[in-house]
Amino acid sequence: MSDSHSGKKSNERTDMSAxxxxxxxxxxxxxxxxxxxxxxxxxxxxxxxxAVGTTQLxxxxxxxGLWEAAGRNKWIDPLLFSYPSKLLExxxxxxxxxxxxxxxxxxxxxxxxxxxxxxxxxxxxxALLWWFPFLSRVLDPxxxxxxxxxxxxxxxxxxxxxxxxxxxxxxxxxxxTVIITTINIYNRFREIDSGYIKVVRLFGASRLQLFxxxxxxxxxxxxxxxxxxxxxxxxxxxxxxxxxxxxxxLGYQIIYGFxxxxxxxxxxxxxxxxxxxxxxxxxxxxxxxRLTEGWxxx
Amino acid sequence: xxxxxxxxxxxLSHVYVNDKGASLAxxxxxxxxxxxxxxSLVGPSGCGKxxxxxxxxxxxxxxxxxxxxxxxxxxxxxxKVGYMLQQDFLFPWRSIRDNAAxxxxxxxxxxxxxxxAVDGWLAELGLDDAGHRYPHELSGGMRQRVALARTLVTExxxxxxxxxxxxxxxxxxxxxxxxxxxxxxxLGKTAVLVTHDLAEAAAMSDxxxxxxxNPGHIRKEITVPAxxxxxxxxxxxxxxxxxxxxxxxxxELDAVEPGGDSHE
Numbered sequence: 001m002s003d004s005h006s007g008k009k010s011n012e013r014t015d016m017s018a019x020x021x022x023x024x025x026x027x028x029x030x031x032x033x034x035x036x037x038x039x040x041x042x043x044x045x046x047x048x049x050x051a052v053g054t055t056q057l058x059x060x061x062x063x064x065g066l067w068e069a070a071g072r073n074k075w076i077d078p079l080l081f082s083y084p085s086k087l088l089e090x091x092x093x094x095x096x097x098x099x100x101x102x103x104x105x106x107x108x109x110x111x112x113x114x115x116x117x118x119x120x121x122x123x124x125x126x127a128l129l130w131w132f133p134f135l136s137r138v139l140d141p142x143x144x145x146x147x148x149x150x151x152x153x154x155x156x157x158x159x160x161x162x163x164x165x166x167x168x169x170x171x172x173x174x175x176x177t178v179i180i181t182t183i184n185i186y187n188r189f190r191e192i193d194s195g196y197i198k199v200v201r202l203f204g205a206s207r208l209q210l211f212x213x214x215x216x217x218x219x220x221x222x223x224x225x226x227x228x229x230x231x232x233x234x235x236x237x238x239x240x241x242x243x244x245x246x247x248x249x250l251g252y253q254i255i256y257g258f259x260x261x262x263x264x265x266x267x268x269x270x271x272x273x274x275x276x277x278x279x280x281x282x283x284x285x286x287x288x289x290r291l292t293e294g295w296x297x298x
Numbered sequence: 299x300x301x302x303x304x305x306x307x308x309x310l311s312h313v314y315v316n317d318k319g320a321s322l323a324x325x326x327x328x329x330x331x332x333x334x335x336x337x338s339l340v341g342p343s344g345c346g347k348x349x350x351x352x353x354x355x356x357x358x359x360x361x362x363x364x365x366x367x368x369x370x371x372x373x374x375x376x377x378k379v380g381y382m383l384q385q386d387f388l389f390p391w392r393s394i395r396d397n398a399a400x401x402x403x404x405x406x407x408x409x410x411x412x413x414x415a416v417d418g419w420l421a422e423l424g425l426d427d428a429g430h431r432y433p434h435e436l437s438g439g440m441r442q443r444v445a446l447a448r449t450l451v452t453e454x455x456x457x458x459x460x461x462x463x464x465x466x467x468x469x470x471x472x473x474x475x476x477x478x479x480x481x482x483x484x485l486g487k488t489a490v491l492v493t494h495d496l497a498e499a500a501a502m503s504d505x506x507x508x509x510x511x512n513p514g515h516i517r518k519e520i521t522v523p524a525x526x527x528x529x530x531x532x533x534x535x536x537x538x539x540x541x542x543x544x545x546x547x548x549x550e551l552d553a554v555e556p557g558g559d560s561h562e
Contacts, residue, residue: 195387202355203404203452204375213400217391 082264090268100272106249107238108276110166114173115234119227121174122181129182130189130215131207147183151175152240164245172244173237177230184229188222189215224288231281235273250276302369303330304456304488305354310363311513312349323349324514327363329507331456331488336479338491338499338506340547342554346514347492351458354490355381368455377405380454382462386445388433394420394444395429401452412451419447423477439470446478450485457482459491463498475502475531496547500540501531508550518550 064084070076071083078086094100129136154175158168196214205213242251250269257265310327313320324346331337339347353360356372356379365372367379388397399416402408420429423443433441442462449457459478463471479502482489493499499506504527510517526534526543534540 193387195383195385196389198357198381198383199387199448200400200404201357202375202379202381203401204377205404209404213403214389217389220391 079261080263082267086264087268087271090264091272094268102248103250103253103269104272104276106246107242107251107273108280110169110173110238110241110249111231111234111280113170114237115177115227115230117170118174118177118230118234119181119223122178122226123185123223125178125182126186126189127211127216129186130211136186143179143183146179151179152237155240155244159245168245169238169241169249172241173234176237177233180233181226181230184226185219185223188219192218221292224291228281228284228288231277231284235277239273303366304333304335304368305329305331305490306366307350307354308364308366310350310353310360310365312346312353313361314349322513327514327516329516331490334486334488336482336489336491336502336504338493338503339509340493340496340499340506340551341509341514341517342511342551343494344514345509345511345554347509348460349514351381351460351490351492354456355379355458377401377452378455379458380449380452380456381458382445382449382460384461384464386433386438386441388441388444388448390433393430393432394425394436397433398444398447398451401448405452407452416447416451419451420444422481423447437470438466439474442466442474443477446474446481450481455487457487457489459489459493461493464494471498472532478502479531496551497535497544498531500526500543500547501534503527506547508547508554510554517554520546520550 067081068084071078071081071086091100129139152172152175155168155172158171158175162168162171192215196218197210200210200214238249239251239254242249243255246252250273253269254266257263257269307327307329311325312323314323327350329337339350341347352358353365354367354372356365356374356376359373367376388394389400392400395413395416398420399408399413402412402416417426417429420426423446425440425443425447428436428440428444433444436444442465445462462478463474466474475498491499491502500522503522505522506520507516508518508520509515520543522543523539526537526539529537
């Protein structure tokens, strides 16, 4: 195999040098060889992705099949662990009778509001820190403390302040997302290459122009990437918030299922969360791709 | 030289101050550059070349002394001064056309007429079909030409060139030197070039200023002979008078920096 490969390679090399001499007929040979090499490369990469896909599917089928068998044959306690067909039945039933959708709707709304608001608020605070370096010096230690603190611990305070419901769930979500967003985006603002700043300063740009023309667009990919991170964080905030106060939502269903020992409800809610969170992440990833088209680092 | 010089430095000194202390970058610089003249600053690293250029551009005020631009005192960045940096620093998210027009956007003079001028400049510099492409699609030489277009569209009277060719391959660098000299000559613009490359300084300039360091000061001024001055940089390098000029510069610089960094 390796022999024939190296043979091909040396062939290619002689073809190339022959091509440079522009001998007639050799050009076609070279083109055929290169096409051949390219299609071999394509075949190889296609068969690799096929193998990956098959293995992924096999793992999923194996996991679900084992779980199903273990649950039905009572190798594991079906009351605690339930099994896939029961989960599916639960999801399909609640989806068709409509009782699932208000929960999904509530949770999705809270999450979207949480991560969008978290990203916007974080960007605004980062912009203020950039605009007022004094403020940034002053706030630095507080940001460090807030960032290292588990923000969900503030939950009870939000509930007391904002009442049990939508507002405090969004507040908990914001507490999870805003600080890290601020820190990430502010750091990006400061990392913008000083050469770009010099270019606009030499044209006499004002501080606002500098921000609008250089700092903000230069940080755009980081802001979009933060949006993606915040989708994940917002789910944490929302589910914890729902654990604490909600009467509706997927997090509420989990807590409720736990309290009445209905683990089919708990696990099916988890599956729904997994599906919805994945869809939301993919949407944001698609948005990122669209928004950063044409924008490329050198 | 009766007329007002395009640029004048008067007893100029600058001190950088930071947490580590204060350091004297340049001291007692007197220099005037005539209208349409091309002057190069050469010298060892740490002789304050870039500091002088920044002071000329009004990026920060000098600690002592004055900078005059056509009879007016420089107190900040001015549209009369164009500046080319060592790297192109084109904004990756802007098309070539929008990159070249950024100065107009900042001055608030972006309109259909000036945008036509932008296209005119891009065409003039051999970038006619690049306007709607993005910087990452262009080669280093093309990008530096866009940077030149960006500098020229705001119609500055004085150009400050901060080693704009140092990051380029040799043959692209030589081409660009010719292009810059021809363009500036055609427009009758004044230029100050900072460079490490003695041959570049000798080939492009009317006058070469050799700087010494600790602190930065003017060591010697060398006027380039007329025949070399009038030729394009690429041709100038082949003229018989070029080698002696180069060696004169070399000897000056060698005297500043005998055997490397013994001053450090």
